[in-house]
C-alpha cells in the first residue's frame with residue numbers, strides 16, 4: 001500500500017478558536033496552511049463557550065489593561081507568568097475589534113458599542129470595585145466567534161482535513177518536528193502530512209473526569225502527543241472545577257448568569273458567598289466559589305433529597321433579562337433538568353471545566369523544553385496554542401472570559417512567529433521514516449483481534465478514578481491510591497482490544513487512541529498534584545492547606561519517562577510595568 005503524503009508550510013492540528021485564529025493569520029499572509037480536525041471545524045469545543053471574552057474596552061464601566069493584568073495575576077494565585085499576562089491583556093482590545101471586523105455579532109449597548117458583562121475576579125483600580133470586562137454575544141459567544149473564524153478561513157483558502165485524527169508528531173533525530181501522521185476517520189486511510197512548522201491546538205483534557213462541562217472530543221490528544229515526543233507537560237495539577245455545573249450532569253451554567261446578578265443559595269435560602277467573599281460575593285474567583293459550594297454540601301447545608309448540591313437563583317432578574325441575556329442557559333436548564341430559571345432556581349455543583357496546564361510555550365507560541373541551567377530551548381518547528389498549551393497566563397486558576405482571549409491572542413502570536421520562521425526555513429527537511437513507522441504502528445496495534453478488555457468500560461473506570469482520587473479536595477493518601485489504580489489501568493489498556501469490528505470500526509479506533517491519550521493526561525495530572533505539597537488556586541490539599549511561596553512558587557513539569565517530575569521558575573517580571581508580588585488573595 002502506498003502512503004499518501006501531503007506537504008504544507010504550516011500544519012495546524014485543531015480547528016477550535018486557537019487553531020482557526022492562527023490559520024487565518026497564516027493564510028492571509030499567503031502561507032500554505034492545512035488544518036486537521038477530528039470533528040468538523042464548527043463542532044470544535046470553542047462553539048460551546050457561553051459567557052464571553054475579556055478586554056478592557058471600558059464600554060460599560062471605566063477599565064484599563066493594567067487592571068485586567070492585576071486581576072489575572074491575582075486570579076492565577078501568582079503562578080501565572082507576568083510577561084505573558086501583560087502581553088495578553090494589552091493585546092485584548094485589538095483582538096476583540098478584529099473579531100468585530102471578522103463579523104462576530106456581539107451584543108450591543110444602546111449607543112451601539114459592544115456589550116460587556118461582569119465576570120468573577122474582575123475589578124477596577126487594582127482590586128476595588130467590580131469591573132464589567134467580558135464582551136458577549138448573548139450567551140453564545142464561542143459559537144459566534146468560531147463560525148466567523150471558519151468563514152474567514154474559507155475565504156482565505158485555508159486547506160481543511162475535516163474528520164482526520166492526528167495520531168502522533170513526526171520528529172527527526174535532531175529534534176525538528178516535521179508534521180504529523182493522521183488517518184481519515186471515514187476511510188481509515190493513514191496519511192503523512194509534512195510541514196515546516198506544526199502548531200498543536202487540540203484543546204483541553206476535561207474528559208479525564210467523569211463529571212465535566214467539556215465536549216466528548218476533549219481528550220488531551222495534543223498534550224499526549226507532545227509527551228510521547230519527549231516534551232514535558234507544565235502545571236497539569238491545576239484543573240479548574242467550574243462552580244456552576246448542572247448538579248449530577250456537569251453541563252455548564254455560565255458565570256455570566258452571576259454576572260447578570262444571579263446568586264447562590266444553600267438549603268436555608270442563605271446567600272452563603274457573603275460569608276466566603278464579603279466583597280466580591282458570588283463573583284469571587286472560580287476556585288473560591290467552587291470550594292465554598294463543596295464546603296456547604298460537606299457541612300450538611302446542601303439542597304435536594306440527597307443534600308448534594310446548592311441552588312443558583314436567577315428568578316429576581318425577571319423573564320425579560322433571562323430571555324434576552326441568558327437564552328441558552330434557560331434552554332440548557334429546561335432541557336436537562338426540566339427547570340425554567342424564570343420560575344425556579346437551578347441545582348448546581350462544581351464540575352471539571354478547564355485545563356490550566358499543558359504544553360509549555362513562550363509568548364510566541366514556540367514549544368519550549370526546559371534545559372537545566374540554560375534558558376528554555378524552543379523545539380524547532382513545534383508550536384502550541386489554546387487550552388492544549390501552557391503559556392502560562394492562567395497559572396493556578398483561570399478567570400472566566402480569559403480563555404477565549406488566550407486562544408485568540410496566542411493563536412495569532414504563534415502564527416506571526418511561524419511567518420518569521422518560514423522566512424528562514426524555506427525548504428522541507430527530509431522525512432524521518434522511523435518516526436512515521438512508530439505512529440503507524442500505534443494505529444495498527446488497534447487492528448489486533450482476540451481476547452481482551454473493551455475500550456469503553458476502561459474509559460469509564462479511568463474517569464471515575466480521577467473523580468474519586470483527584471477532585472476539588474485532595475490528600476496524599478487518596479491520590480497515592482489513585483496513582484496505583486492508574487498504573488493498573490495502564491497495563492489493562494495496553495492489553496485491551498476493539499471488540500466491535502463492524503461498520504463503526506474507524507470511530508472505535510479513534511476512541512481507543514483517545515483512551516491512551518486520556519491515560520497519559522490523567523497520569524500527568526495526578527502525579528503533578530501529588531508532588532505539589534501546598535494549596536494554590538484550583539489545587540486544594542487538605543494535608544497542606546496553605547500556599548507556600550518559598551517552596552512552591554514554581555511551575556511543575558511532568559515527563560512520561562518514569563512519571564518524572566521537574567520544576568522551573570515562574571516569570572514574575574512583566575516587560576514594561578512593575579511586577580505584582582504575591583499577596584494573600586482576598587475577594
Ligand SMILES: Cc1cc2nc3c(=O)[nH]c(=O)nc-3n(C[C@H](O)[C@H](O)[C@H](O)COP(=O)(O)OP(=O)(O)OC[C@H]3O[C@@H](n4cnc5c(N)ncnc54)[C@H](O)[C@@H]3O)c2cc1C
Nearest residue numbers: 014015016017018038046050051052166203386387403404
Ligand atoms: C461549556 C463551556 C463554556 C465556556 N465558556 C467560556 C467563556 O465564556 N469564555 C472563555 O473565555 N472561555 C470559555 N470556556 C473555555 C473555552 O471555551 C476553551 O478553553 C476554548 O474554547 C478552547 O479552545 P481551543 O481552540 O484551545 O480548543 P477546542 O475549541 O477544544 O478545539 C480543539 C480542536 O482540536 C481538534 N483535535 C483534538 N484532538 C485531535 C486529534 N487527535 N486529531 C485531530 N484534531 C484534533 C478538535 O477536533 C478541535 O477542532 C468554556 C468552556 C466550556 C467547556
